[in-house]
Amino acid sequence: MKASEKRLEDFLSERNVNFIIPVYQRNYDWKKEQCLKFIEDLELLAKRERDNHFLGSIVYTKGSDIDVIERGLKEYIIIDGQQRITTAIIFLKVLFDLLKDEWTKEEIYENYFINKFKSGNRLKLKPIKDDNEIFEKLLDNKIIEGNKIVDNYLFFKNYLENSNINIEYFYKAFKKMWIVYIELEREKDDPQLIFESINSTGLSLSQADLIRNFILMNKTAEEQNYLFENYWAEIEKTLNNNISEFIRDYLTMKENSIPNKKNVYEEFKKFYQKNLLDTEELLKELLYFAKIYHYFLFFDFANVEVNQILRDISIQLNTKVVFPFFLSLFDEYIKNNIGLEILIKSLNLIKTYIFRRLVCEYSSNALNKIFMVLFKDISKIINFREKFYDSLVITLLNKKGQGIFPRDEEFKISLITKNIYKFKQSKYLLYSLESYNNKEIVPETELSIEHIMPQKLTPQWNLMLGDKYKDIHETYLHNIGNLTLTAYNSNLSNKSFYEKQKILLDSNLKLNKYFSNIKKWDKEEIEKRALYLFEIVKNIFPMPEFKEVFIEDDYYNLDDFFEVTARKVKKIEFQNEIIRVSSWIDAFVKISTKFYEIDENIFKSFINDTDFFGKKRKIISYNPDILRRDRKIKDVYIEANLSANAILNYIKLMAEKYDLRGDDIIFYLG
16 A cells, blocks of 8 residues: 555646546535535635645555556546545536636646547546546536536536636646545555445445445456446346345345344445355346345336235335345245245235234334244245245244234224224225225225214214214224215215215215115214224235144244243244253353343343342342352353243343343244
8 A cells, every 4th residue: 555645636637547437436426515615625725825725535546557558558446536536627627618828728638637648538537437428528518417527517617707716726726735645556455445444434325335335346347347237237227226225135035134224234244255155146146136126116026916915015004124025935936936826825915914913003113023034934844835825824823922913803803993094004994995896996096084973073963973972972083984985075074974975975985885874873883884894804904714733843032921831942042043952041041141242241230230139139140159059151140040930031131131122032942
């Protein structure tokens, strides 16, 4: 590595040099605020309020020696600093256009824009592909508006034209700008490590940007172009701005562990290095799964029903944590391990599972880890591919605690007593009822939710509801039995039931045909309609046929309530690591050791934490003599004379202190 300070003009005016922006870099994207700061600094230099200005660093590595031999040109591959270099040359183009002195214009043109005595494309700066065409046209005085290069050129030009400072002074000011250049040696220095160090200080690169750079940076220019054009550019085209999310879900699928959104790049690096992956094979697989992921984002799979289910899950139910499992599911379909019918049945089952849980108000946070390992759980069943749908049913129906698949009775009670009007999926629910077995579908956008018994009661409604009208109104106003869809919401308001009935029956909505034979609208009728609608909802989101099956392991997580007296623990899954145990005491020792290794200060805080005081004495101590039967954990001792239920509860208590929950710890019982 060689580093030194240098005037920016000396760096840019070096003879026979190409400044290459490699394909893995972002497009030029300096905004108006950054350009304003750049020109205000120049203005201070022009007014002689400063003697010089430090612009920043530029990091580069030299390209192939072949270019020097064959073309007589040195290539500087810019690793960091493309925004500063490009902005400087855009600004110089403005000076070139506004200056009157022909000698100065020629100096700018020949020093900063071109390699004068070289054939072919003589331009010194070569931005990445999308920017290059715009940049070349700008230097050729052809303005293509609507991009950052031209926007900033016009900004600088307007600023200088309206400045009271002579243009020549700005050129003199430019010559007072300094940089620190860092030249890396191809064979000795690691550009990626240096790039990470630089960008950890604040350059706002996305996780996808960092991953792209990591994959391509250490390749030759020829390899970079090949891999970028054939794979990464195709991934970008396929996913638009969703690459970071895609790679997070891809890693979740591959590793059965969910990366933090801010650590996707770091987790990707670990995955790449741990598995010793070939770059092209990895990019080929990423492109393959990106094309699958595209279906989840844009709903253009070659089957209308599949697209509708994906749209319902992703948009209507607002659930995207299913995507890691869907990557595996569609992979099975594409590889002909399952057919289209099984794919559709599986998607519908997932939709039903999610919807029923939403109605029953189970924590949506639990779904992250359920779908993280769902394919792995299915694959534990012998010959699961031959009976994929049944294996999926078995796996979901055996979920417990916060992962449970709500059965009909629980689903029914929640649905008919719930405040459906404030339920986020209320319109989707009612529209699903309207669409069920209905060939004439009214567009959802034209409909709104209507209360039959109005939100504001009138004397007519008080009389219809009876003496307990206040209680009935409070209890049943937002009940599913009292809600419908209409295109005439503004006409209905708080009209009487009979006026509303006439308007509703004039509509083409199947949902409102129910009211044709209703004589009055009161508590009994609302309850009756709620039960009627539930029977339809039960068919739209059906409980799969329950099959009594042998599950190798009966398992529970931290959120589950279960009795362990007289039950053996066979193994424990601690944050995706399987720990074999011989007894509950053995489990307590091994899990305590794990907690100690994660953070010994937290573990040692339990010694004086009254939550860990038993009926008569502490259960964690530095002194083994105060324990009835001790087990050593590093330099701390724990009580081993405890019941299975006590051990389970202490493990759960420790997990809570470490902010673990749900499937962070899974107990497999015999």
